[in-house]
Amino acid sequence: MNIFRHILPACIIIIVATHSYAKKEEVDEVQEVQKLLGKAYELNYVDAAPVEISFIEKKIIQAKEFKEKRKKRDFKQLITEIKADLKIVKKRYEINQLQKKLSQLKQSNIESQRVLDDLQGQLQ
Amino acid sequence: MKFNSNLILLVAAFFFSSNLQAGKKSSELDYASLEKDYYNLVDNQTYKPFAKKEKQIAKSSVEDLINNKVKRKEREMALYMAKHNIAYARLIAEEQWLQSQIEQEEETAHNLEVDISKTEAEISRHDAELARLMLIAQQEEAKRAYDRANEAEKLAEQSQKEADLAKQQTEAAKRYAEAQAEEADLAKQEAELALEELESLKRKLNSIASKQTDKGLVMTLGDFVFDSGKSSIKQQAIDNFSKVVEFINTHPDKKVRIEGHTDSSGSAKLNLRLSQERAEAVKALLIKNGIEAKQLEAVGMGEDFPVAENTTEDGKAKNRRVEIIILQ
Numbered sequence: 001m002n003i004f005r006h007i008l009p010a011c012i013i014i015i016v017a018t019h020s021y022a023k024k025e026e027v028d029e030v031q032e033v034q035k036l037l038g039k040a041y042e043l044n045y046v047d048a049a050p051v052e053i054s055f056i057e058k059k060i061i062q063a064k065e066f067k068e069k070r071k072k073r074d075f076k077q078l079i080t081e082i083k084a085d086l087k088i089v090k091k092r093y094e095i096n097q098l099q100k101k102l103s104q105l106k107q108s109n110i111e112s113q114r115v116l117d118d119l120q121g122q123l124q
Numbered sequence: 125m126k127f128n129s130n131l132i133l134l135v136a137a138f139f140f141s142s143n144l145q146a147g148k149k150s151s152e153l154d155y156a157s158l159e160k161d162y163y164n165l166v167d168n169q170t171y172k173p174f175a176k177k178e179k180q181i182a183k184s185s186v187e188d189l190i191n192n193k194v195k196r197k198e199r200e201m202a203l204y205m206a207k208h209n210i211a212y213a214r215l216i217a218e219e220q221w222l223q224s225q226i227e228q229e230e231e232t233a234h235n236l237e238v239d240i241s242k243t244e245a246e247i248s249r250h251d252a253e254l255a256r257l258m259l260i261a262q263q264e265e266a267k268r269a270y271d272r273a274n275e276a277e278k279l280a281e282q283s284q285k286e287a288d289l290a291k292q293q294t295e296a297a298k299r300y301a302e303a304q305a306e307e308a309d310l311a312k313q314e315a316e317l318a319l320e321e322l323e324s325l326k327r328k329l330n331s332i333a334s335k336q337t338d339k340g341l342v343m344t345l346g347d348f349v350f351d352s353g354k355s356s357i358k359q360q361a362i363d364n365f366s367k368v369v370e371f372i373n374t375h376p377d378k379k380v381r382i383e384g385h386t387d388s389s390g391s392a393k394l395n396l397r398l399s400q401e402r403a404e405a406v407k408a409l410l411i412k413n414g415i416e417a418k419q420l421e422a423v424g425m426g427e428d429f430p431v432a433e434n435t436t437e438d439g440k441a442k443n444r445r446v447e448i449i450i451l452q
Contacts, residue, residue, distance in 0.1 A: 077200070077201045080201065084204075084208040085208075087208075087212065088215065092215065094219060095222060101226055102226050105229035106229055109233050109236060112233065113236060116239050116243060119243040119244060119247060122247055123246060123247060
């Protein structure tokens, strides 16, 4: 009985403390991914990966639902997926930029080659 | 009860087994798809040299799943993350490939820029050389034009000189011709005058007549026979002196007195000497024409025996005379 008298309150305290900590962490992670999504919008990542952004939005909504339903494991998995998806979106955007740059360089080189051909033609 | 409990256990085992089989088949399909994705990535020749670290991570995540190193409850998440790792590795590979392409294009751009600069420099040198050659050509052309102008100027000057010379020669020739013409006219006039004079002299000589006087038969030669103021006889008179000679020859036996007379102009002494010289000149001419010298006598009478007044020119002309007298 002594055990129940001393251990049970201690367990309750620990459970409450860890629960409140976990709740705080969940709220922060949702805010974090929302913040990351907002930044993706600001940087026009949506143009590079519109489908992925759409999935991420849905996943955030679902994550909120998991949070409300206190499905911690699902919530954590979803947050991890969202972060991974955002990483992919960012990379897609960066690749798009590189592709544009490469395309511009190729076009510029074509024009430069034409200029060079014209100049060499003048020398003939 | 025992049967019932056994039956429940059997049904549960069946369900568990069937679910397990279904889950196992689903996982196998996912893993096969995952493995295929992974090998598609690593076998891609374009992306082969790139994203080695990310490919290793993807490989580990795939192998962990296939080799059942992941706990059952974490497999779903691990499968998702393995797919993510493969996709991310592909993106990294694409990114690195793009960067390498960009580097190549930038190098190409740099090379093109260098080539363009070199070619432009070459064109500039070429243009400069062309401009230099054109300048030289223009200078040479200008020099040739200058030389041609000088040559033309010299030719013009020479032509002008030649024209001037020709003009001068023409004028000289013209003057010469005019002078010649004048000279010819003059000669003609002189010839005409001489002819007239000769004719006059001939007429006068032919018209000379003799007349009988106290002194004898007298033939008078006017002063036209002599050169003016001199004692010399004119050549024309000499050439036409035959009538005088015939006149004397008609009287071969008689003495002939030749008297010279002058007008009163000048001194008496001078006139006397002139009359003597003229008488002597006639005598010499007659001798030359075959008359015997002993038949002839020349006497200067001076101005003392005029036949007309010395106050007029006509009178003076008549007084200037030589009388050839056939003495009786």
